[in-house]
Amino acid sequence: MISKRSKSWLRVAVISLVLLAMSTATFTDNGKTFESCIYESEDLNDGKTYSFNYLSKDVFNYSNVHHLGAPIHTYFLSNQFSVKVNVCGKVGTCGEEPSMAVLQDQKGSNQSATDKANDCYSLGDVKTEEYVKFNSWNREEEHLILKFESNDKCPYSEEGKFKPSESNSKTFKLDVEMKCDPTMTILNKPVITTNEEASDFDICHPKIIVKSSYGCKISKLETVAVFFNTFAWLIGVIFIVFGLYNLMLGGRMFRLTIILFSIASTIAITCLVFFFFIQMEDVPQKYILLILFSSGSIGALLGYFLVKTIKFGIFIIGCWTGVVLAISLDSLIFSQLGVPYILYIMIAIFVITFGWLACKYYEYVLIFSSSILGAYFFIRGISLEFGGYPNELDILEQVKHGAYVEIPWTFYLYFLAMVLCFLVGVYIQVKRLSKDEGEKREIKVEKKDNDIELQEGKKNYDQMTDDE
Known part of the structure; x- marks a missing residue:
C-alpha cells in the first residue's frame, strides 16, 4: 500500500505535468505558430548557417516584439525613396505578387501615375547568397549578403531622377548585408546603414547593411554531431541502460546513482567547454573518445568523494534534475520564441531550486529526480537509435543567435513517452519506498514486542527470585 504522504507527492507530480502539458498545448501567438528563418549553404558540411529570426521581429522600433515579419525600413536620397525589406517573408505588394522587398518613391516622381501605388516598385526576392570573409577575435568568420532581384524595370537614373526612357533596360536589384558583430548583444539595437555615399551608388541597385x-x-557543432552519428547505437544502449537503472533503482541505490551522475556531469561539462564554448573543429574521433574517457574517469573519482560527503552528492543530483528540466522546457516551448539567454536563466533557477529541495526532502526528491533523469536518458537513448529528436547543443547554439528552432513532430511523441516513463518510475519507486518503510515499521514493532516480552520475562524472573 502507498502511504498518504506518498500519494500526495504522486498527486502533485501528476498535476504539475498535466498543467505543463496544458500550457504547452495552448502556447500560440494569436493562433499563429512561429516560422523559421534559417539560411543554410547548399554545402551543409561547411557549417554556413545563419538565423535572422530575431531580426525579423520588430526590434527596430521595440514594439510588437513577437510579430514575425516586421520589415527593415530605411531611406535613400534625402528621404525621397523608402525601402522595406523582410528577410524572413513577404513585406508588401507592388504589382501583382507580394515580394520580400519594396521601394516607394515618396515624392511621386512618376508624373504619369494616376495612382500613388504606381510609385511603388518590387525589389524582388532573394535569388542568390554571397559569403564575405572577415577576421574576428583572431579567427576567420563569414557573414552573409542576400541578393534580391526583381522583374520590375527601374525608371530612374543613378541619382534618382525619373528617366524611364534612359533606364528601361535595367531591373531593380537590392543587396542586404547581414553584417556580423559578435560584440553586440540583444540589448544593442541593430545598426542599419546604406551605401548611399559610395561613388558607384545606384538607386536601381541599393545596398542595406x-x-x-x-x-x-551559427555553429552546427559538426564534430560532436558526426561522433554521435557514428556511435549512435552504442551511446543509445548506454543511455537506455542508464535510464532504466534510474527509473527502477535510482532513489534506492543513491550512492551508485551519485557516482554515475558525477560521471555524466563531468562528460557533459567537458563537451560544452570543448565543443560549444571553445568550438573545437575537425577533432579526430579517437581524440574525442580520449576526451570522453578521461572526463568519465575524473567524474568517477569525483563521484567517490561525493559519496563521502553524501549531502553534497544529493545536491548534485538535484542540480542535474534542474538542468534536464530546463533543457526539456526550452526545447518544448522557449526555443521557438527565439529569446537568447532564457535557457541559461532557467538552468540557473532550476539548479538552485532542485539542489535545495534535494537537500531538504532528499528521499522524495531523489525519487523525483532519478525518475526525471531516468525517463530522459531512456527515451533519449531510444531516439538515438531511431532518430527524430533535435540535438540539444544545436538548439542551444541556435537560440544563442535568436533562432526560432524548428521542432519536429516526433519530438512531442518522445516527450510524451518521457512523461509516461517518469510517472511509471515515480510510481515504482514510491511503492518500493512505502514497502521498505512498512518493513521497517514491522521490524520496529517486532523488536518492540520482543523487548516487551524480554522485559516481562526478566520481571517474572526477578519476582521468582524474590519469592525464593
Missing part, C-alpha cells in the same frame, strides 16, 4: 550579433554564423 544591418550590423548585429545575429549576422554571425
Whole structure:
C-alpha cells in the first residue's frame, strides 16, 4: 500500500505535468505558430548557417516584439525613396505578387501615375547568397549578403531622377548585408546603414547593411554531431541502460546513482567547454573518445568523494534534475520564441531550486529526480537509435543567435513517452519506498514486542527470585 504522504507527492507530480502539458498545448501567438528563418549553404558540411529570426521581429522600433515579419525600413536620397525589406517573408505588394522587398518613391516622381501605388516598385526576392570573409577575435568568420532581384524595370537614373526612357533596360536589384558583430548583444539595437555615399551608388541597385550579433554564423557543432552519428547505437544502449537503472533503482541505490551522475556531469561539462564554448573543429574521433574517457574517469573519482560527503552528492543530483528540466522546457516551448539567454536563466533557477529541495526532502526528491533523469536518458537513448529528436547543443547554439528552432513532430511523441516513463518510475519507486518503510515499521514493532516480552520475562524472573 502507498502511504498518504506518498500519494500526495504522486498527486502533485501528476498535476504539475498535466498543467505543463496544458500550457504547452495552448502556447500560440494569436493562433499563429512561429516560422523559421534559417539560411543554410547548399554545402551543409561547411557549417554556413545563419538565423535572422530575431531580426525579423520588430526590434527596430521595440514594439510588437513577437510579430514575425516586421520589415527593415530605411531611406535613400534625402528621404525621397523608402525601402522595406523582410528577410524572413513577404513585406508588401507592388504589382501583382507580394515580394520580400519594396521601394516607394515618396515624392511621386512618376508624373504619369494616376495612382500613388504606381510609385511603388518590387525589389524582388532573394535569388542568390554571397559569403564575405572577415577576421574576428583572431579567427576567420563569414557573414552573409542576400541578393534580391526583381522583374520590375527601374525608371530612374543613378541619382534618382525619373528617366524611364534612359533606364528601361535595367531591373531593380537590392543587396542586404547581414553584417556580423559578435560584440553586440540583444540589448544593442541593430545598426542599419546604406551605401548611399559610395561613388558607384545606384538607386536601381541599393545596398542595406544591418550590423548585429545575429549576422554571425551559427555553429552546427559538426564534430560532436558526426561522433554521435557514428556511435549512435552504442551511446543509445548506454543511455537506455542508464535510464532504466534510474527509473527502477535510482532513489534506492543513491550512492551508485551519485557516482554515475558525477560521471555524466563531468562528460557533459567537458563537451560544452570543448565543443560549444571553445568550438573545437575537425577533432579526430579517437581524440574525442580520449576526451570522453578521461572526463568519465575524473567524474568517477569525483563521484567517490561525493559519496563521502553524501549531502553534497544529493545536491548534485538535484542540480542535474534542474538542468534536464530546463533543457526539456526550452526545447518544448522557449526555443521557438527565439529569446537568447532564457535557457541559461532557467538552468540557473532550476539548479538552485532542485539542489535545495534535494537537500531538504532528499528521499522524495531523489525519487523525483532519478525518475526525471531516468525517463530522459531512456527515451533519449531510444531516439538515438531511431532518430527524430533535435540535438540539444544545436538548439542551444541556435537560440544563442535568436533562432526560432524548428521542432519536429516526433519530438512531442518522445516527450510524451518521457512523461509516461517518469510517472511509471515515480510510481515504482514510491511503492518500493512505502514497502521498505512498512518493513521497517514491522521490524520496529517486532523488536518492540520482543523487548516487551524480554522485559516481562526478566520481571517474572526477578519476582521468582524474590519469592525464593
